[in-house]
Amino acid sequence: MFEYCTDPKLIEGFQWWSCYLSNGKHLNFYFSFLVVLSLLALTVPFILLFGFTGALARRASFTPLRWFGTIYTSMVRGVPDIIFFLFVPIAMDQGIEVIRHKIKCSDWSESIRQGNDFVVCTAAKMPLSSSPQWVHETYGFMLATIAFAIVFGAFAANTIHGALGAVPKGQLETGAAFGMSPRQIFHRIHLPQMWVYALPGLSNLWMILIKASPLLFLLGVEDIVYWARELGGSKTARFAYPHGDWRLGYFLFLLVFYLFLTWASEKFFDRLMHRLSRGQNTAASMA
Amino acid sequence: MTFTKLMASIALVALTTTSVAAADTVRMGTEGAYAPYNFINDKGEVDGYEIELGNELCKRAELECKWVTNDWDSIIPNLVSGNYDTIMAGMSITAERDEVIDFTSEYFPADPSSYVALAGADASATKGTVAAQTATIQAAFIAASDATVVEFATMEDTIAAVRNGEADSVLADHAALKDIVDASGGALAFVGDGVSIGGGVGMGVRESDGELKAKFEAAIAAMKADGSLNAMIAKWFDGRKAGY
Numbered sequence: 001m002f003e004y005c006t007d008p009k010l011i012e013g014f015q016w017w018s019c020y021l022s023n024g025k026h027l028n029f030y031f032s033f034l035v036v037l038s039l040l041a042l043t044v045p046f047i048l049l050f051g052f053t054g055a056l057a058r059r060a061s062f063t064p065l066r067w068f069g070t071i072y073t074s075m076v077r078g079v080p081d082i083i084f085f086l087f088v089p090i091a092m093d094q095g096i097e098v099i100r101h102k103i104k105c106s107d108w109s110e111s112i113r114q115g116n117d118f119v120v121c122t123a124a125k126m127p128l129s130s131s132p133q134w135v136h137e138t139y140g141f142m143l144a145t146i147a148f149a150i151v152f153g154a155f156a157a158n159t160i161h162g163a164l165g166a167v168p169k170g171q172l173e174t175g176a177a178f179g180m181s182p183r184q185i186f187h188r189i190h191l192p193q194m195w196v197y198a199l200p201g202l203s204n205l206w207m208i209l210i211k212a213s214p215l216l217f218l219l220g221v222e223d224i225v226y227w228a229r230e231l232g233g234s235k236t237a238r239f240a241y242p243h244g245d246w247r248l249g250y251f252l253f254l255l256v257f258y259l260f261l262t263w264a265s266e267k268f269f270d271r272l273m274h275r276l277s278r279g280q281n282t283a284a285s286m287a
Numbered sequence: 288m289t290f291t292k293l294m295a296s297i298a299l300v301a302l303t304t305t306s307v308a309a310a311d312t313v314r315m316g317t318e319g320a321y322a323p324y325n326f327i328n329d330k331g332e333v334d335g336y337e338i339e340l341g342n343e344l345c346k347r348a349e350l351e352c353k354w355v356t357n358d359w360d361s362i363i364p365n366l367v368s369g370n371y372d373t374i375m376a377g378m379s380i381t382a383e384r385d386e387v388i389d390f391t392s393e394y395f396p397a398d399p400s401s402y403v404a405l406a407g408a409d410a411s412a413t414k415g416t417v418a419a420q421t422a423t424i425q426a427a428f429i430a431a432s433d434a435t436v437v438e439f440a441t442m443e444d445t446i447a448a449v450r451n452g453e454a455d456s457v458l459a460d461h462a463a464l465k466d467i468v469d470a471s472g473g474a475l476a477f478v479g480d481g482v483s484i485g486g487g488v489g490m491g492v493r494e495s496d497g498e499l500k501a502k503f504e505a506a507i508a509a510m511k512a513d514g515s516l517n518a519m520i521a522k523w524f525d526g527r528k529a530g531y
Contacts, residue, residue, distance in 0.1 A: 024330035090368065097369070114495040116367045116387050125369070130312035133353065220357065220370075230320070230327060233443040236470035238322055240329040245447060 008240045020241045029227040033257070036213045036223050039141065043148045043209065050153020055160035069157070076154035084151050085218050089143040093126065100124040137221070144219040152209055159201035164190065166197040168281075195276045203269040210261055228254050312351045313499065314371035315341050319356040320441050322466055323523045324377035324395075324488075327356070336523035337375040340394060341490075343515070347506040360421060360440060363387055367493060373503070374491035377460065379424050381485055389494045391504050393487025394516065396529050400425050400484055403464050404449060404456040406476045411455075413479040418445040418454035424485040425458040449475070458482075462524050 004011060005019035020026070057069030076084065097120045098112060105121035112119060122128075127135045167190055175185040214225040232247030317325045319333050328334035333354045345352035355371045366374055366388060379397075380390045404412040414434050419426040421438040429436035437454050439445045446467055448454040456478060457464070468475050490507075492500045510516040511531040520529040 024332065025327060028331040094368065117493045117495045118368045119493070119495050120369065128312075129314050129353075129372070130351070133355075136355075217358070222356075229441075229443070233320070233441075234446070234467070234470065236322060236466045238326075238466060242470065245443075245450070247443075247447075 016241075023241065025227075025231060028222070029224070029231055032222055032224045032227050035141070035221065036216070039145060039148070039213065039216065039221075040209060043145050043152070044206075046145065046149035047152045047156050047205070047209075050149050051156025051160050054153060054157025055164060058157070058161050059164065069161075073154045073157045073161070076151055077158065081151060081212070081215065082218070085147050085215050088147040088150060089140075089219050092143055092146065094118060096126050097124055100126060140220045144216055144221050147219065148209070148212070152205055155205050156202060159205070160194070160198050163194045163196075163198035163201070167193045192276075193280060196273070196280055196282055199269065199273055199276065203265070206265060206269075207262060210258065210265070224254060224257070312353060313345065313373060315345075315352050315354050316357050316362060316366060316371035316374045316376065317341075317354060318359045318362065318376040320359070320443065321377045321463055324463065325375070336395075336519065337377065339523070340510075340516070340519055341373075341375050343510065343519070344490075344503055344506040347509060348502040350502065358440070363491070366491060369493075372492065372496065372499060377463070377488055378491055379485035380487060380489045381424055383427075384491070387494075388491045389496070389500055390489035390491055391500055391507055393489045394507050394510075395488035395520065396531075397483065397485060397487045398460050398462055399481035400428070400458055401461040401464055401477050401481045402456045402458050402479045403446075403468055403475050404478045406473055408456070408476070408478050410479040413456050413458075415455035416453075418448040418457040420445055420459065423459070425460075428482065428484045429458055446475075462527075465525075 002015075002019060002022070004015055005022075008016065008019055011019065054069050054072050057065050058073065060066050060069065097118075101108065101112065101120040101124035104123045108121050110119070127139050171189055171193060172185055175189045180188065213223055216223040217226045228250035229247060232245065232250035234245045235242045317333060317337060319325055319327045321335075323336055325333060325335040325337045333356060338354065341352060341354070357365050357371070359376070362374055362376060362378075363384065365371065374388070377395075378384070380393060384390070402413045402417070416437055417429045417434045418437050418439060419429055420442055421440055426436055426438050437448060439448060442459065442463060445454070445457045445459065449457050461481060464477070468477060490503055492503070507516070510519075514531075516531050517529050520527055
């Protein structure tokens, strides 16, 4: 990065540190913070979408839809996360490849499953083997986002389902007495009051989501914990910046980062709760 | 991937999307945590004996190759499900692995495994609690012996376990341990006798991928014949004579 970094063996003190902390590996480390933060930011809308869909499906008057909502929330919540994170992306990836294979290589005579091997034609690979690395990384990131959204969406669905049920019946009946349509009642009375009951549960989910980011590495996305471990591991003289086992230092840094994220989130949720409680007939609005 | 590289590759793709994709791009899987076989260098790129060798083999076989890193634990499942096409990760050829995937002939001779313990320990350290990386031939070897095995996900973790006393010694490939013992400043030392387990190190490919295997097989044979493989081993392993 800096000019004096050409031979790290000759420099020491501040210069050594400035070179060490700005080498290519560290830049990857810093970049992975962006990856994790953008994953969190991208997943939240999907989680809420899955959550609302699940919750509304469970309240639907159409029976099969209600079954679907119940099966989704119960099943996903009951399966250990780690199994889900291994299963969903692989199943999705192979599913996409099988469909592409059927369309693009219909003249292919060999079977897709050959013993242990999963073989599709070159043109059906997703992404193509010849695609540059960033395409592969973006694809992996996308699969990770969907996997996170499905898992956390099920938890959100349960929270929102409960919150919708917690709104006093009298509120909705008053709406009806004023001549509002069911749609108006839902949008103007039911939904705004639901948030107060849903928020504590949803903020819990957000905290768990933040801490779940190391699961990303399971899906092949190189996250901050992966890089911290890789950078902190002892480096022999083969490396330009040899050092002992510095993992503790790197992990302490991550600890500070995660604590800061948690602290900022709590502040945010406190404000949001305060705002949403305004004018509501709950104990929270008295504080 | 750094941001600038990312932007550069986006620009590149935008320019080249219309061109026909080369059919024979081979994705090469490695662990990136087993120096000097394979590791991530200070630039954040994969480096090591297997990387240099793999690039040379691809050049000879006229293939375009790209490196992918993957956790050791799931390195075989990801190969058979087609996320990459080869494994070059210091993987010894064993009968168990050979049932699931295919190997080329070896490109690194069978390396005796060695025990490393804290300096001053005697040979009894090899009989007590021994650390090894999960799903390695060493882990299987200890499990079958009288010693107690503790498994860790990476090489780094096995060394840390010895340093903090969780394990009495660690069993791994001699070449990978030598780097670490040399760098420890006398804190770690080899103990007891080495043991010979497993065959040489070979490149793993899918069983259904005979064509690719044949191409690499030919390239490895050519490098053995002209002595360039010996030279490369000597370069990365302190002048070791492989004698191919």
